[in-house]
Amino acid sequence: MKSRFTPLLAGLVLAVSSLTVQADEVQVAVAANFTAPMQKIAAEFEKDTGHKALLVFGATGKLYAQIKNGAPFQVFLAADDKTPAKLEAEGDTVPGSRFTYAIGTLVLWSAKPGFVDEQGEVLKKGQFKHLAMTNPKTAPYGAAAVTTLTKLGLFDALQSKFVTGENVSQTYQFVMTGNAELGFIALSQVMTDGQLSGGSTWIVPADLHEPIRQDAAILAKGQNQPAARALVEYLKGDKAAAIIKSYGYAL
């Protein structure tokens, strides 16, 4: 029996040791709205540098709580600028590493073609049961949706129709399944390669809400980690910029 397992064991040892020898890994906490572009950027990053980026997606507030409680993340890409600033003030980031990696675009979207018009008039007509948005208390895309509705003078009229997702991915899910007829999500969720991918969309004008500045920072656990620094530099580079823009973010 022993002899039969020896090669297996040797193979296992080899596999494990090759894992540790491999180029550096960087663990990245990423806001849910940036899921698609980040997956693409991480793939390119690995191809170009040999470093591997392990991505964890979630709501910014949840990721903050995890970082404060010892999560092993080395880089944080938030959905807002407040959370990274807070982490910096609390000494949980590498000082001076904070920067804006993308500016988000809010859209009103329906899975039904023709349901949302290009001026957002559908909101005034109010002929729908549920308007989905992300929790405005915790998510910048939710807060921007509330500001937009307030500026349009529609907040009070529509408040009873709100359903809120925990993060933009869940809000998208509510709308995609048709349970909510329409909802405020991130343009990045319905845009690939510069094209809108279906349904109907109103791109909310930027002057209707505060800019959705999305900041990133190297976290304390990423200090002295070449891969973490390399990823941040990569995010600032032209290749990443092109990907980020192709999903409808501004820079």
Place this chain on the structure above:
Amino acid sequence: MLSEANVAAVWLTLKLATITTVILLIVGTPIAWWLARTHSKWKGVIGAVVALPLVLPPTVLGFYLLIALGPHGPVGQLTQFLGWGILPFTFAGLVVASVFYSMPFVVQPLQQAFEAIGARPLEVAATLRASPWDAFFTVVLPLAKPGFITASILGFAHTVGEFGVVLMIGGNIPEKTRVVSVQIYDHVEALEYAEAHVLAGGMLLFSFLVLLALYSRKGTSTWK
């Protein structure tokens, strides 16, 4: 100590758990009875279906419920046809989801209680000319009382502790679908840790007391 929003969430949770438990006792009793008595080849299938929520992640259940109850899903088509609209984002929707989700916690203790009673007391009742219904209510129910207590406690407590399914089909609407577990999650996400502690601590205490009551009932084993 409790903010208005927290009180609303607690109240909603208790209401959801109570209604769910009552429905489950009504629906679960015949299912448990059938499972305890039948020799049908379907016993295994039905038993497995009832037990599914024990092993399925709530996200799977929530995801399929969202699709099935949605406007394009089979249940959603039916509820729309009946003029009820769709169930996600409503309290009724949460009740439906909770009934599925907590089903095994009610059916299994009942089934075990019925199995423990066996056929003998019913045969005796029949020789005394009790009708099957009469026998069920005057013989089986009193004998299975500990099973009913366990089923009620577990069904109630498990519904109170529900999170993933509610998150996925609830839409987080105050006083309609924002139950305590979701409210805690919100507080944590909004970094309102003090508020989160009040509710989370309350949940911990509640759950412990429920289980303490369950495990310290003298002379009865837990699942009967």
